[in-house]
Amino acid sequence: MDIPWWRDAVVYEIYVRSFADSSGDGVGDLAGVRERLPYLRDLGVDAVWLTPFYTSPMADGGYDVADHRDVDPLFGTLSDFEALVAAAHDHGLRVIVDIVPNHSSSAHPWFQAALRGEGRERYLFRDRTNNWKSTFGGSAWTRVEDGSYYLHLFAPEQPDFNWRNPEVHGEFLDILRFWLDRGVDGFRIDVAMGLYKAEGLPDIGDQSFKAVSPVWGQPEVHDVYRDWRRVLDGYPGERMAVGEVWTDSLEDLALYVRPDELHQSFNFAWLQAPWSAAAFRKVIDDTLSSVPFATWVLSNHDVVRHRTRYAADDPAAGPARAKAAVLTMLALPGSAYLYQGEELGLPEVTDLPDAARQDPIFYQSNGELPGRDGCRVPIPWTVDPPSHGFSPGAVPPWLPQPAAFAELSVEKQEGDAGSTLEFYRRALACRRDLVRSIPxxxxxxxxxxxxxxxxxxxxxxxxxxxxxxxxxxxxxxxxxxxxxxxxxxxxxxxxxxxxxxx
Missing domain, CATH: 2.60.40.1180 (Golgi alpha-mannosidase II)
Known part of the structure; x- marks a missing residue:
């Protein structure tokens, strides 16, 4: 049996805003990613996952999409994207892109029409609200001029689509084809367990990510992914999809990766486990007994970096535990997802000034929650301030980097056998030699x-x-x-x- 490329792949998540800035505006872009592809090839990964680069007002770092078929000028042009895909393929790297089907930007033409009273059935407008809360804090409902309310499970600038409307289905099938036609190898599906809400939108006591909830994981969502799977299977080259599925049940998670649905789903139980052999073993056993193709991830753009998480009870232990955890993860059956900068041993930046923060979580919680900016600070490529090689010249980055990033930069670590970067390179090379020859x-x-x-x-x-x-x-x-x-x-x-x- 032929083994699909994604089964054992190591995928490197690129938070585009924070990876490499080629234009000199302090924000990472697609051309910057393309320039750094040799670094990723030499690191030893198999694919890159790009966070949203679509047209967006950037209320939530690009996850508020105003046009799903174009590139935001902040990140470049559609031609830049096509050049990136071609260059990645030349380097032997696959390209996975984010797709955001749960909601759009409030600047999306559909939502602007809805505010005028046109096509409101594409979203979830109601005359009365329920007690649902935004995941980012505050109410999940915002009132518009005519006195009605619309649902947004995230920021007010991210109105939820009404997936009970066939027009929404058709739109996203077309969006998939648009990017598949441009050579993408797969999709990471944002909030994949969202999309549908229970009929009648009943009140809820506990809105956390649960398998049984009127907010998350409605059974109708599986028909969406069966349709998407048929589209993916219609293209050559083993195109794939991986879902961001937050749930409290591995049995529920397994439903998303049935043979006619998604190829993979993120395994957040591994990420959430404490530094404990017993906790790790339970997650490994439960995962391998529940899903046919496992995924493993320690950090991403939404969580505190694992070097910092593992140092909660012993501040000095973070770097050693982070390296031990990734070596263990890379030995497990399945694919591994890395987050940019973990190969440098970057910690969470916990002392960002309030004025620099941009995450809506920080603002919607009135500063009570720090938000996710601390794991999104731009990558240090060199020892040189002010941006450590992230931007050209003396351009400061969109989020300030701590001075300690100089010692963690690619320039400082490259060629140093004792560095975290060279450890990752050795581990990934060793894994590649082993992975297809071990059971x-x-x-x-x-x-x-x-x-x-x-x-x-x-x-x-x-x-x-x-x-x-x-x-x-x-x-x-x-x-x-x-x-x-x-x-x-x-x-x-x-x-x-x-x-x-x-």
Whole structure:
């Protein structure tokens, strides 16, 4: 059986605003991404995922889309996008783009028409509201001039589509084809469990991401993805889709990756697990028993970077735990999603000045929540201020970088065998050599408390989440370790890949 490219792929998420600025306006752009493709090729990833670059007022970093078939001038032109796709393919990289089907921008022509009373059935207008809240804080309803209200599960500038209207279905099938015709290899589906809301929009007590909820995960959403799958399967080259599905049930998650629906769905249980061998093992067991094709992710543009998360109980442990976690993740069956900058060991930036923050979460919570800007600070390419090579010349970046980013820059780490960057390069190269020759299964070995040992054929992965060194399992060769080993001992907060001959 031919193995599809995405089953074992390492996908690198690019938050376009913060990756590389070629135009000199302090904001990352598509041309900047294209210029840095050799870096990604040499890193050893298989594909890139681009966050939204579509026409947008940028109320939510581009996830408020005003035109799904064009590029916002902030990021370049449609020609820039086509050149990026062609260059990526020349470098052996696939391209996945974000698609945002739950809502549009309030500047979208459809919504502007709805405000004039035209085509309101494309959105969710009501004369009376329910008690639903915005995920970003405050009410999920905004009143318009005629006294009616529209639903927005996120910012007021992001009105929710009415997916019970066939016109919305047809529009998004056409949007998929528009980008597939331009060579994209797949889609990351934003808020994939959203789209439909329960008939009648009943009040709710708990609006968190649950499998059973009038807000999320309605059964009708699966027919949407069956239609999308037929479109994807109609194109050559194994085009794919991965869903952003937040749910409290792996059984619910598995429904999205049935053979006639999405190819993958993000596994946020892995991201949400604490630094604990028992917690990691439970997520691994539950995932591999629930979904046919697993995905693993530690950080993305919506969460605190994992180096910082893992340092909550021990500030000094963050870097070591982050490297150990990614080495463990890369040993698991399935595909791995990396977030830009994690290969540099970037921490969350927690001291951004209020005046610099742009995330609507910060503003809709009246500053009570910091929002997501701390994981979106632009990448440091060089040691040079003011932008560490992110922008040309003396242009400051759209979010300020801490001075400590100089020591974490690509320039500083490249060629340093002890750096996080070179560790990622070695790990990804080793994984690529192994991944198609080891079984897509996992077996647990007996291990001490606080420690995980598992095998995939000749590969053994060992992770020590405990507080004392442990003896490594029997092996013939050490392939790679996230930190120095002490003879046959695996120190705390360290992982290793071992090979055994039989």
């Amino acid at each position: 897509y299964t996992l077996e647990w070995l007996k291990s001490p408390e606080g420690v995980l040992f598992f095998t995939r054929g000749p590969l053994i992965c060992a992770l020590n989440c405990g507080d004392r060194p442990v003896r490594l399992p029997e092996h013939d060769e050490v392939l790679l370790a996230s930190g120095p080993l002490r003879g046959d001992l695996l120190p705390p907060d360290t992982a290793a890949w071992l090979r055994r001959a039989s």
